[in-house]
Amino acid sequence: xxxLQESGPGLVKPxxxxxxxxxxxxxxxxxxTFYWGWVRQPPGKGLEWIANIYYGGRSYYNPSLKSRVTISxxxxxxxFSLRLSSVTAxxxxxxxxxxxxxxxxxxxxxxxxxxxLVTVSS
Amino acid sequence: QSVLTQPPSVSAAPGQKVTISCSGSSSDIGNNYVSWYQxxxxxxxxxxxxxxxxxxxxxxxxxxxxKSGTSAxxxxxxxxxxxxxxxxxxxxxxxLSAGVFGxxxxxxxx
Numbered sequence: 001x002x003x004l005q006e007s008g009p010g011l012v013k014p015x016x017x018x019x020x021x022x023x024x025x026x027x028x029x030x031x032x033t034f035y036w037g038w039v040r041q042p043p044g045k046g047l048e049w050i051a052n053i054y055y056g057g058r059s060y061y062n063p064s065l066k067s068r069v070t071i072s073x074x075x076x077x078x079x080f081s082l083r084l085s086s087v088t089a090x091x092x093x094x095x096x097x098x099x100x101x102x103x104x105x106x107x108x109x110x111x112x113x114x115x116x117l118v119t120v121s122s
Numbered sequence: 123q124s125v126l127t128q129p130p131s132v133s134a135a136p137g138q139k140v141t142i143s144c145s146g147s148s149s150d151i152g153n154n155y156v157s158w159y160q161x162x163x164x165x166x167x168x169x170x171x172x173x174x175x176x177x178x179x180x181x182x183x184x185x186x187x188x189k190s191g192t193s194a195x196x197x198x199x200x201x202x203x204x205x206x207x208x209x210x211x212x213x214x215x216x217x218l219s220a221g222v223f224g225x226x227x228x229x230x231x232x
Contacts (some may be wrong), residue, residue: 037221039167046124047159047167047210049221062220096166100221107214107221108157110169110178 002026004097004113011119012091018084018118022097029073029080030055035100036080037109038071040093048093052100053080087120094118125150126211126224133230134201142196142227144211150222154214156194158187161208161226170209171196201231 008020022036029036037052051071053059059071070083084091094117098109127145134140144156158171169178171187174194186197194211211224 039221039223046208046226047212047223049212049223052221060219060221063218101172102214105154105214106173107154107212108169108172109159109167109212109221110172112166112168115166 002099002111004099004111006095006097006113006116008095008116008118010117011121012087013122014088014120015086018082018087018091018120020082020095020097020116020118021079022081022113023077023079024099025078027099028075029078030075033101035060035102036073037098037100038082039096039098039109039112041096041115042090042093050082050084050095052102054102089120092118092120124225125215125218125222126213128209128211128224128227130225131228131230133232135232136201136203138201139197139199140201140229141198142209142211142229144194144196144224146192146194146213146222148192149217150192150213150215151189151194152192153216156187156189157212158185158194158196159210159212161210163207167210198229203231205229206231 035052038050051061053071073080094115096115098112159167161167174189175187
């Protein structure tokens with residue numbers, strides 16, 4: 001059964017870089033069928049898609065975050081990562097990782113990790 | 123501000139039916155498939171509907187989806203108190219080359 005688990009610091013200082021990892025079990029991130037992505041949710045607010053990546057390099061980014069976001073994969077550890085630079089309090093959110101099906105007009109996220117809360121504060 | 127527009131809240135009595143709308147444009151819903159997610163309080167979102175109207179294994183047929191033009195609709199019949207959750211629509215925006223979500227709809231089962 002495919003499972004995803006986020007990990008990373010729960011507290012990041014303003015202007016620093018947020019780094020999260022999503023460990024994938026039950027499937028290989030090198031699969032040619034799927035993308036791997038990140039979504040966030042500020043406390044009490046809605047979902048915001050951040051980015052997704054296909055093993056082998058192709059990636060897509062939310063235009064509003066693109067200048068600050070890097071998404072990458074590590075096949076040796078079967079995980080993928082998110083880096084968000086120059087964070088502010090507005091980046092405080094629960095960050096979810098998920099497997100994404102994307103192509104020919106189709107897109108959906110399933111399954112999702114349980115999420116990890118990242119707070120930006122000095 | 124979300125790209126897709128959903129009503130902030132809907133409510134209905136147990137056993138009744140409710141629909142949740144999701145409005146977009148030609149660059150997103152108009153030319154791409156829609157998915158729906160259920161987020162129970164304190165939990166991660168869960169895929170409810172994909173490809174406009176398909177249900178993943180394990181999702182009861184009380185949940186249905188449809189799409190027409192640049193709008194999509196989630197329907198829930200036989201409402202149960204356990205259906206109280208936030209519901210989100212999502213799709214791909216071809217112009218942005220990015221995923222987009224609706225702002226979410228809170229369902230209350232009175």
